[in-house]
Amino acid sequence: MSELDRLEAVERYIKGEMNPDERVAFEQLRKSNAEIDQLVVEHTFFLQQLNRFGEWKKFRSLLQVVHTDLAEQGSIRSTRLQGKARILYLYNRYKRVGSIAASIALVTTLCISGIIWIFSPPSPHSQFEELNKKFTQLEYKTSKQATEIDQIKRSSAIPVDMPFTTGGTGFIIDPKGYLVTNAHVVSGAHNIVVQNNKGEYLASLVLIDKMRDLAILRITDDNFKGYGSTPYSISKKAGQLADPIFTLGYPRNEVVYSQGYLSARTGFDGDTLSCQIEISANRGNSGSPIINRRGEVIGILNGKQTNAEGFAFAVLGKYIYQLSDSLRKLDPSFPIRLNGRSSISSLDRSEQVKRIQDYVYMVKVN
Amino acid sequence: MKSDQHEQDLLKGLAIGDKQTIELIYRDHYNLIQSLIINNNGSADDAKDIFQEAMIVLYEKVRSGSFELNCQLKTYLYSVSKRLWLKKLSANNRYVISGADLEPSFPVEEEVEAHEKRDAEFDMMEKAIASLGEPCKSLLEAYYLNKQNMQVIAATFGYTNADNAKNQKYKCLVRLKKIFFAHYKNGMEHE
Numbered sequence: 001m002s003e004l005d006r007l008e009a010v011e012r013y014i015k016g017e018m019n020p021d022e023r024v025a026f027e028q029l030r031k032s033n034a035e036i037d038q039l040v041v042e043h044t045f046f047l048q049q050l051n052r053f054g055e056w057k058k059f060r061s062l063l064q065v066v067h068t069d070l071a072e073q074g075s076i077r078s079t080r081l082q083g084k085a086r087i088l089y090l091y092n093r094y095k096r097v098g099s100i101a102a103s104i105a106l107v108t109t110l111c112i113s114g115i116i117w118i119f120s121p122p123s124p125h126s127q128f129e130e131l132n133k134k135f136t137q138l139e140y141k142t143s144k145q146a147t148e149i150d151q152i153k154r155s156s157a158i159p160v161d162m163p164f165t166t167g168g169t170g171f172i173i174d175p176k177g178y179l180v181t182n183a184h185v186v187s188g189a190h191n192i193v194v195q196n197n198k199g200e201y202l203a204s205l206v207l208i209d210k211m212r213d214l215a216i217l218r219i220t221d222d223n224f225k226g227y228g229s230t231p232y233s234i235s236k237k238a239g240q241l242a243d244p245i246f247t248l249g250y251p252r253n254e255v256v257y258s259q260g261y262l263s264a265r266t267g268f269d270g271d272t273l274s275c276q277i278e279i280s281a282n283r284g285n286s287g288s289p290i291i292n293r294r295g296e297v298i299g300i301l302n303g304k305q306t307n308a309e310g311f312a313f314a315v316l317g318k319y320i321y322q323l324s325d326s327l328r329k330l331d332p333s334f335p336i337r338l339n340g341r342s343s344i345s346s347l348d349r350s351e352q353v354k355r356i357q358d359y360v361y362m363v364k365v366n
Numbered sequence: 367m368k369s370d371q372h373e374q375d376l377l378k379g380l381a382i383g384d385k386q387t388i389e390l391i392y393r394d395h396y397n398l399i400q401s402l403i404i405n406n407n408g409s410a411d412d413a414k415d416i417f418q419e420a421m422i423v424l425y426e427k428v429r430s431g432s433f434e435l436n437c438q439l440k441t442y443l444y445s446v447s448k449r450l451w452l453k454k455l456s457a458n459n460r461y462v463i464s465g466a467d468l469e470p471s472f473p474v475e476e477e478v479e480a481h482e483k484r485d486a487e488f489d490m491m492e493k494a495i496a497s498l499g500e501p502c503k504s505l506l507e508a509y510y511l512n513k514q515n516m517q518v519i520a521a522t523f524g525y526t527n528a529d530n531a532k533n534q535k536y537k538c539l540v541r542l543k544k545i546f547f548a549h550y551k552n553g554m555e556h557e
Contacts, residue, residue, distance in 0.1 A: 003540065004533065004536045004537065004540070007536055007539065007540065008532075008536055042547075043543075046543055046546065046547075047510075049487065049491060049546075050491070050510050050511070051510070052484075052488075053487075053488050053491045053492070053511070054510065054511035054512075055383070055429070056422070056484075056488050057488075057492075057511065058383065058511075059383055059422065059425055060418070060422065062383060062385060062388060063388065063392075063418045063421055063422075064418075065385075066385065066388050066389050066392050067392065067414060067418070069389070070389065070392055070393060070396070075393050076392065076393060076396040076397060076400075077396075077397050077400065346414075
């Protein structure tokens, strides 16, 4: 009897899968052979451990799901410390280091920003490819279209035969209908339409920052119902090298998932506004959220290097905060509130994707 | 003091891992535990971790067939959470719990210690399974944890028949047992 056969016999014996004859024979063997007897004892113990481990694991993931669901429903006060409790917590935790860190940070920041300003070279833009897709029937510009556009603007409905020339991806940052995408996706746009499996909506450009390649859109469509808060948060930090990340975007007419990792803290040619990620990105992925395993958006995919495959660049999440701050200054009547805390941090990847995908849109532009 | 009928029913539901029961307990008791943690230098994340750990302690208790808490469910969860949080604070050299108690405590030291030992064992099992690599990890998880049928496993993993898959499964199991018992004996010696 080989080791494997013996193990199989023991396991079948423990699980009661043997027929009566086999069982009697095996019990005889067990009595005469101390080694077999020990194996039975040992394996029984091991299977018990494995079984309990399985139940424990199942129970733990069930707890995570319950927590996330209840927090979403608002049945428990979680996901965010508010008001006094939060201040108390932060004060207790950071009072000692806070003051020291602040003074060191001030000095360091001034030195470093000075050095960077002096030494950073201007980046050559020819090697950088923006990932918006040019549709084949592009540059469709006739006087007829111009009149059509005027009609659209008045009627606020999407005409069936509107020809779109470029496109990308965008995602909701405020449940009232604000999306963020790349500036290069929507620059020079006459009309913007966003679409996902929930529907197709007219949107308008609210704010554009070409230097950081970011733009904020607002869904203006009457049919748009709004959301509860976003499941993901926007993170101000990029994270550690080799952190796993994933993205959802629209390189084709359907939402596409891909995954990779953070490969450098700076972007194309040392650009400190962005970071480098290893992920398969295609035309149309521009504007896709780059999400870490805790469900935090760390950046927005904006381009890849033309002379090297596999790596792409993402504008850092902190610039979304800056952009929304400047929007607040321009127009205090429509404040954007970014979600600072992910409600899906402890879910499995597939559960996270399920909850995120309704918030990611294809951005179509002409 | 005997826990009343409603709580007994909850505990029985918990023992079979019923999702609705877990939601009920969660809804009624989470906020209290969160207040305890936050008033004592913890964050909302800490509160979640501690509450879920306390739920696991309770789950393990009812799994072992004991539905007698000898105190209210609320008191039990509070006492376990407090004990767990105290341990975590002192392990991190942070401040020790102070101030007024939100709830009377019930002695749970033994349960918490037993829980920590089991937790260490499960951690060890998790690491041992992870260190097997693929396809062993998924194969064993499918059979022993998710209780899938061997035929189904053979089809999903691309084995020509159930016997091949079974053979591979036993090879993986032998490796897992070796790793597990090596760690296990190590752990015993340290105690």
